[in-house]
Amino acid sequence: MNLKDPLNSANVNVTEVRHFFYTQAFADGIRITFAILLPALLGSYLGYFDVGLTVALGAMVVSLTDSPGPIIHKRNGLMAAAAATFLVAVLTGLVHANPYLLGAEITLVTFFFSMFVVYGARATSVGNTGILVMILTMDRKMELENVLPHALLILAGAVFYLLFSLALYRLRPYRNGQRALGDCIREIASYLSIKADFYNTSSNLEENYNRMVAQQIVVNEKQDLVRELFFKTRQIVQESTNHGRKLVFTFVETVDLFEDITAAYYDYRSLRNLFGNSGALDIIHESLKKIVVEINAVGVAIQSNASFRKGFDYDEEVKRIKTEIDAITVDGRDSKLVLRKIVVNIRNLLTDLSNIEQYFETGIKRKRSGVDHSHFISHQSLDPKIFWNNLNFESSGFRHAIRVCLASMIGYLITQIFHYGAHSYWILLTIAFMLKPAFSLTKERNIQRIVGTVGGGIIGVALLLLVENKTALFVLMVLCMIGTYSFMRINYLVMVMFTTPYVLILFAFLGTAFKQVAGERLLDTVIGCAIAFPMSYWLFPAWESQQLKINMRGIVKANALYLQKIIQALLGEKISVLEYKVARREVYLNSANLSAAFQRMLSEPKSKQGPRSQMHQFVVLNHILFSNIATIATALLAKEPRVHSAELIQVAKKTYAKLEESFKKFGDEEELPKLRDLPLTEATVSADDELMKEQLNFIYSVSKDIDKITASVV
Known part of the structure; x- marks a missing residue:
């Protein structure tokens, strides 16, 4: 059998791309793209393009908060984001004509909403929504009597997205859970693949440890997401339906599988010294890789809501490796007890896997798990006292808010002093979304933003120069939109590379010279990053x-x-x-x-x-x-x-x-x-x-x- 790592081979890379279309990220990308395009296209068709575009803006900004999680959290987050966008849109419309008042608003809004980081990830995204709608509307010229209608249109877009997202959930309430569970199982397969490499005598133990520790972070994140989804969703946590009981049972078995993988630990250096030349470790390595492929296939089937068929007979596999290991002669004292223990571990993994595969069996009447779910989930308090208690320099959230506030003011002053383009608000946009509480994240985002903008800009300009057909360009823009919103939470670099062509094609449709827009976007990105990076290093850094x-x-x-x-x-x-x-x-x-x-x-x-x-x-x-x-x-x-x-x-x-x-x-x-x-x-x-x-x-x-x-x- 080919011992090449099945999760890192070229064939699997193709499989990964194919199965990306079944992930929650891609589903999010489709949903957000549709919710933004529908109002804009409908407005254009009815002769009210500006109205449709404003409604689309409201849908776009609140979509930032629509991250995976329990439906009640999604709903509350979207409602809070809708309220924030309306209030900030009204405030921005009232003060935008006065540069001093606008500067004061930028100071207050960036500080206040950046403090939302103390309430967790979803609250942070709500805060980002408030900052984003201010930045995107601050350059819009409007009369005083148009301020409220404009804000109401943005609110209408936000409410439309809220209702649209909730309606899709009601149609398929278990689909998000399936995707999250399947994704979790696949990451566990990757973890086992790394563990299997410890039995490959040609692999580097130190590198394996580093990979294993890094993958454990990913598995833990996936498991926590599934816990949040399952144990804070009424239909699932109450296990009132067979589907809910099936999901909970499968997840419990998945956690046990991960523990058995973790428990299958030995002193690998000692194992290599004892059995490196016997062929025993090769037998174990080969068997574990087969199990990796099987676990990955189960995850894909659950994720894509498809059927599953076993790739091999599990009992025969255990018999095979036991027979082959028993036939091996080891010099010195009888050390085969360790090998037999490993065979038992493999049998346990296959038993766990068989239990997980009951997910695909019909006609099974499952009982409630009886698990006290409250012990396995965390609760984020939204008490206002948390906000006030963090208003001091000992709080990393407060220091972060100060950095965002001061950096945004510097960016705003630059746009007021140097009038070099029509979209200088992109500087503020870059600053607000580059600065993160930790320096390491800010540094990473800055690099990815510049690389992604340059790469995406080249792609965007090339498309506009080579493709003249408007319909083809529109299709390409939609694909870039889907890419942007699909990778928004999983790969920032890829997201930016999709975003830049999307923006360039959009401005081309709006009649703006795309070459000028491309140059301006690159310059604004560099300026924004040049402000954000030193601020994260010098101003109250969090190391x-x-x-x-x-x-x-x-x-x-x-x-x-x-x-x-x-x-x-x-x-x-x-x-x-x-x-x-x-x-x-x-x-x-x-x-x-x-x-x-x-x-x-x-x-x-x-x-x-x-x-x-x-x-x-x-x-x-x-x-x-x-x-x-x-x-x-x-x-x-x-x-x-x-x-x-x-x-x-x-x-x-x-x-x-x-x-x-x-x-x-x-x-x-x-x-x-x-x-x-x-x-x-x-x-x-x-x-x-x-x-x-x-x-x-x-x-x-x-x-x-x-x-x-x-x-x-x-």
């Missing part, structure tokens, strides 16, 4: 190295509490499934937060990064730690509770104590829960216990390394 210790502390605590469940199981206590899953989720969440913060830190100036190599080692060691804890947890929870040997319990307690030491080094007054000091009794030691002893000693060694790094960093 990730300063925040990283909070994330480091969080993962040490989460790992300790996760280990506590293992100690309870070793003592013979029956572990609550709910408590265990909550502890597991906290580990995944804190690990993803730490990894994401570290990745952002790497794009910051080296002088601001802190001990880079040590922090990287800390990230990897904690991933190794919880992977090994998950390995032991999977083995313990699969069997009836029993008291294990005192030696195993003592090693686990030593590891907990070491994590407790690391936690205290962060200087917080909070203390970890104390372990119960029960009398230890002798217990029968099985072959599995011998392997568990090795794993516990290994995680104790890892915990000591974590403590050393913590001491040096803190």
